[in-house]
Amino acid sequence: MSSLVIRSLRKNYGAHEVLKGVDLEAQEGEFIALVGPSGCGKSTLLSMIAGLETVTSGEIRIGGRLVNSVPPKDRDIAMVFQSYALYPTMTARENITFGMESRGVPKAERDAAVKRVAALLQIEALLGRKPGQLSGGQRQRVAMGRALVRDPKLFLFDEPLSNLDAKLRVEMRTEIKKLHHRVGKTTIYVTHDQVEAMTLASRIAVMHRGELQQFAEPHVTYNRPTNMFVAGFMGSPSMNFIPAQLTRADDRVAVTFPLADGGSAVLPLATDVAAERIGRAVVLGVRPEHLSRYDAEIHARKPGIATLSAPVEVVEPTGAETIAVLRFGALEVVGRFEPDSAPRMGERIRLGVDMTRACLFDPETQRLI
Amino acid sequence: MTIAMVDGEGVSFRQRAGRWWPVVVLAPSLLASFVYVVVFTLWTLYISLSNSGLLPSYGFVGLENYASLWANRRWNIAYNNLFFFSAFYILGSMAVGLLLAILIDQRVKGEALWRTIFLYPLAVSFIVTGTVWSWLYNPADGVQMLVRSLGWESFSFALASDRNTAIYAVIITGIWQSSGFAMALFLAGLRSVDPDLVKAAQIDGASAFRTYRKVILPTIAPIFLAVAVVQIQFAIKTFDLVAALTRGGPGVSTTFPAIYVYDLMFQRGQIGEGAAAAMMMLAALAVVLVPYSFFVVWRRRRESRHG
Numbered sequence: 160m161s162s163l164v165i166r167s168l169r170k171n172y173g174a175h176e177v178l179k180g181v182d183l184e185a186q187e188g189e190f191i192a193l194v195g196p197s198g199c200g201k202s203t204l205l206s207m208i209a210g211l212e213t214v215t216s217g218e219i220r221i222g223g224r225l226v227n228s229v230p231p232k233d234r235d236i237a238m239v240f241q242s243y244a245l246y247p248t249m250t251a252r253e254n255i256t257f258g259m260e261s262r263g264v265p266k267a268e269r270d271a272a273v274k275r276v277a278a279l280l281q282i283e284a285l286l287g288r289k290p291g292q293l294s295g296g297q298r299q300r301v302a303m304g305r306a307l308v309r310d311p312k313l314f315l316f317d318e319p320l321s322n323l324d325a326k327l328r329v330e331m332r333t334e335i336k337k338l339h340h341r342v343g344k345t346t347i348y349v350t351h352d353q354v355e356a357m358t359l360a361s362r363i364a365v366m367h368r369g370e371l372q373q374f375a376e377p378h379v380t381y382n383r384p385t386n387m388f389v390a391g392f393m394g395s396p397s398m399n400f401i402p403a404q405l406t407r408a409d410d411r412v413a414v415t416f417p418l419a420d421g422g423s424a425v426l427p428l429a430t431d432v433a434a435e436r437i438g439r440a441v442v443l444g445v446r447p448e449h450l451s452r453y454d455a456e457i458h459a460r461k462p463g464i465a466t467l468s469a470p471v472e473v474v475e476p477t478g479a480e481t482i483a484v485l486r487f488g489a490l491e492v493v494g495r496f497e498p499d500s501a502p503r504m505g506e507r508i509r510l511g512v513d514m515t516r517a518c519l520f521d522p523e524t525q526r527l528i
Numbered sequence: 529m530t531i532a533m534v535d536g537e538g539v540s541f542r543q544r545a546g547r548w549w550p551v552v553v554l555a556p557s558l559l560a561s562f563v564y565v566v567v568f569t570l571w572t573l574y575i576s577l578s579n580s581g582l583l584p585s586y587g588f589v590g591l592e593n594y595a596s597l598w599a600n601r602r603w604n605i606a607y608n609n610l611f612f613f614s615a616f617y618i619l620g621s622m623a624v625g626l627l628l629a630i631l632i633d634q635r636v637k638g639e640a641l642w643r644t645i646f647l648y649p650l651a652v653s654f655i656v657t658g659t660v661w662s663w664l665y666n667p668a669d670g671v672q673m674l675v676r677s678l679g680w681e682s683f684s685f686a687l688a689s690d691r692n693t694a695i696y697a698v699i700i701t702g703i704w705q706s707s708g709f710a711m712a713l714f715l716a717g718l719r720s721v722d723p724d725l726v727k728a729a730q731i732d733g734a735s736a737f738r739t740y741r742k743v744i745l746p747t748i749a750p751i752f753l754a755v756a757v758v759q760i761q762f763a764i765k766t767f768d769l770v771a772a773l774t775r776g777g778p779g780v781s782t783t784f785p786a787i788y789v790y791d792l793m794f795q796r797g798q799i800g801e802g803a804a805a806a807m808m809m810l811a812a813l814a815v816v817l818v819p820y821s822f823f824v825v826w827r828r829r830r831e832s833r834h835g
């Protein structure tokens with residue numbers, strides 16, 4: 160059963176179109192990540208689901224019920240804000256119970272609920288403190304407590320981790336994943352961090368300029384992005400886009416593009432998908448980790464490896480991996496290498512390109528071929 | 529090389545000058561404040577203990593002036609009026625100001641216009657306010673005459689001319705004058721509240737009233753205090769408003785300490801007793817302001833401790 164359904168949802172602020180017909184659907188217990196660059200309308204979409212913003216057109220259903228004009232308190236949702244929005248003059252406990260108090264839940268029941276949530280989030284010791292006396296991570300937990308205590312149909316998170324430092328963010332990410340596993344509620348999670356989206360979500364909705372670009376499982380979004388925007392947005396360092404020509408080489412369909420030394424690279428495709436486009440321009444999309452130092456022994460056993468050689472311009476070791484900038488003709492291409500097979504600066508490296516994982520895009524429509 | 533040296537010296541001279549500059553700039557006004565506040569206060573204190581009459585003189589008479597002051601019925605009325613007026617004026621203008629601010633905060637149309645209208649009385653001096661309102665209160669050509677001329681012949685509106693109610697006329701006028709000021713401060717405070725708090729309260733199912741009472745107003749509590757303190761010192765200094773509105777009358781019903789001081793010192797030539805009355809006004813202010821400044825210091829300490 161779908162617990163959230165959104166149909167051709169639009170939002171205008173005056174003449175400014177912020178959402179241009181979004182369709183989205185979440186199954187019971189699903190964790191949906193909403194990603195996209197700043198200003199693409201993620202928060203607006205979330206606020207509309209919460210009922211904090213009016214709907215210009217389209218419909219929102221929660222648990223099958225049309226909620227377009229239902230006030231936030233009757234939508235059976237809970238929300239965690241980016242700024243946490245904890246009531247500054249109340250203690251953590253009062254923050255958590257404020258909603259129940261507003262609804263007239265009896266005291267004994269409130270106390271039991273706080274106890275349960277505090278144990279779940281390990282914030283028992285913080286309940287007497289005001290937000291000003293809590294660290295960022297602790298505030299984050301209290302804000303989650305306020306949402307969890309509601310036991311709603313739908314959880315809404317608006318970039319809940321973006322105010323935390325890097326280490327804490329990774330910890331809280333794991334925590335949220337565990338929590339979702341335990342509580343099992345449908346969750347819509349806004350983030351502009353694609354790693355958060357990849358690690359947490361059961362499906363990722365990528366948005367750009369008020370439009371939904373792709374809505375699919377993380378591995379699909381990552382491996383088969385529907386267009387160049389999604390391909391470039393997901394993954395870091397991002398996918399390399401190499402303008403190329405589709406040709407035929409030794410009975411195979413291949414892409415060819417010029418190299419720095421004046422010659423040109425010819426990379427046969429793993430499958431002959433785009434045979435009808437031979438002779439036309441395409442964009443080859445290759446993720447940095449699909450480039451490697453060519454090793455005849457290893458690569459002989461793997462199908463679909465094409466080779467070419469390119470000069471190495473910059474090498475950036477990060478410890479676990481080494482990022483190298485390579486030159487393909489006029490283009491800079493980023494590769495991601497194992498530290499022990501990493502190229503050296505100035506070296507001319509022979510590369511293996513995993514063509515089974517490469518994507519082809521139409522340069523005009525920018526869509527995946 | 530030479531240039532570099534000159535440059536280096538220039539910087540260090542500037543740094544040295546920079547350290548002293550604030551002190552130099554502030555010196556004249558610090559000196560003036562010191563003379564006007566501390567020296568004159570001490571001088572007034574001394575005069576209040578002397579046998580000064582029409583002119584200051586320095587015969588020490590102890591608390592004699594204070595005794596004769598407190599023996600005077602008119603002074604007792606004035607001092608009581610001060611507290612009565614202050615309480616109602618401060619609470620009234622804060623209540624009206626807060627109500628206006630909350631109404632304007634509902635994103636009304638023409639907000640700037642409303643703000644200007646309500647803030648406008650503050651731009652008018654107390655003298656003008658007092659004069660205009662004295663016309664309104666005047667039975668012969670004010671509100672009473674207007675309503676009677678509309679046909680309600682028996683209508684009576686004599687707030688300012690009845691000795692039992694005249695003080696309310698002063699209070700109402702004071703509230704009219706300064707609730708706009710309170711509104712401006714409250715509105716600024718309401719606007720500074722994180723809108724996410726309101727959204728969170730909405731999701732929590734709190735009514736608008738409960739959201740204001742439990743979430744928004746508590747977060748702007750410091751503004752209440754600031755408004756109150758500013759109003760208190762307005763209230764204690766009330767002179768021109770009363771002087772223009774009722775001249776302390778009818779009878780002595782709206783006499784205020786400031787008027788009384790003025791009378792003693794400049795009309796009746798009793799500088800010693802006038803100074804004693806002025807010291808009592810200072811005491812009234814100190815009762816409020818000293819605890820407030822302690823509170824402010826204490827709160828700052830506590831905040832800096834919690835970071």
Ligand SMILES: Nc1ncnc2c1ncn2[C@@H]1O[C@H](COP(=O)(O)OP(=O)(O)OP(=O)(O)O)[C@@H](O)[C@H]1O
Nearest residue numbers: 172175177195196197198199200201202203204351
């Ligand atoms: N109240 C408003 N009036 C007019 N325009 C608005 C309003 N709120 C948002 N917008 C516009 O809507 C667009 C989307 O805003 P939104 O806050 O949803 O972006 P976002 O995807 O959440 O971005 P971020 O990642 O920076 O939080 C922006 O261009 C913004 O300027």
Ligand SMILES: [Mg+2]
Nearest residue numbers: 201202203317
């Ligand atoms: Mg946002």
